Amino acid sequence: MNDIFTIRLGFMKSFLIKAETGYVLIDAGYPNKEQKLWNFLKKKKIAPEEIKLVIVTHGHFDHFGSLAKIIEKTNAKIIVHENDQEMLRTGKSGEIKLHTKWGKILEKLMGKRMRKISVTPIMPDIAINDNYSLEEHGINGKILHTPGHTNGSISVVLNSKIAFIGDLTHGFPLRSKTDFPFVAENLEDVFQSWEKLLDDGVELFYQSHGKEFRKELLLKRLQKRK
Ligand SMILES: [Zn+2]
Numbered sequence: 001m002n003d004i005f006t007i008r009l010g011f012m013k014s015f016l017i018k019a020e021t022g023y024v025l026i027d028a029g030y031p032n033k034e035q036k037l038w039n040f041l042k043k044k045k046i047a048p049e050e051i052k053l054v055i056v057t058h059g060h061f062d063h064f065g066s067l068a069k070i071i072e073k074t075n076a077k078i079i080v081h082e083n084d085q086e087m088l089r090t091g092k093s094g095e096i097k098l099h100t101k102w103g104k105i106l107e108k109l110m111g112k113r114m115r116k117i118s119v120t121p122i123m124p125d126i127a128i129n130d131n132y133s134l135e136e137h138g139i140n141g142k143i144l145h146t147p148g149h150t151n152g153s154i155s156v157v158l159n160s161k162i163a164f165i166g167d168l169t170h171g172f173p174l175r176s177k178t179d180f181p182f183v184a185e186n187l188e189d190v191f192q193s194w195e196k197l198l199d200d201g202v203e204l205f206y207q208s209h210g211k212e213f214r215k216e217l218l219l220k221r222l223q224k225r226k
Helices: 034-043 067-074 082-090 100-116 187-199 215-224
Strands: 004-008 013-019 022-026 051-055 077-081 126-128 141-145 154-158 162-164 204-206
Touching: 004 034, 013 051, 034 067, 051 067, 077 082, 082 126, 154 187, 187 215, 204 215
Parallel strands: 022 051, 051 077, 077 126, 162 204
Antiparallel strands: 004 013, 013 022, 141 154, 154 162
């Protein structure tokens, strides 16, 4: 099984996975959080250049805010889904649709501000449009297109039945209450993407905001839908 490290880069979690040759980083955090990554790597005695690949689960600013700075030092390749690549290229997160009572609160507090946030733009190296094998990057696993939160949301699925799903679920503000994301372009797509991952045999889910959880939670939530 691959070693998995969790690194907080702002109010979210990035994940670092040990591959056969180097490391793969999943998501690149809020803007100006790169120092947190360097500190973590130093502690683990990992050189920045050992990160060979950064997979961006989707084009929201809290997932690629520090990406340009991280690439400057690591020279890693960037993978994103083609539906979200424009967000990286322009540094803008696009339209943000909010759901649930948490979404409504967020909308009042910072909806306008959130839509205006822009971060350093960056060109992705690989824009995928379907399943993508990670074998050539030294990882026994693949990327699946799991739209819903954004149209280009992707999940990294390891063959050990673990998935990194970005914001396909939200575990905060109440961490014990993991549910569908209160930001979502299409909620029906979210549920379909959950089913896709369950059908693929995923048993353990790592989300960007909140604690990891087991498949039973999603199965239960799917039965209730909205
Ligand atoms: Zn997001």
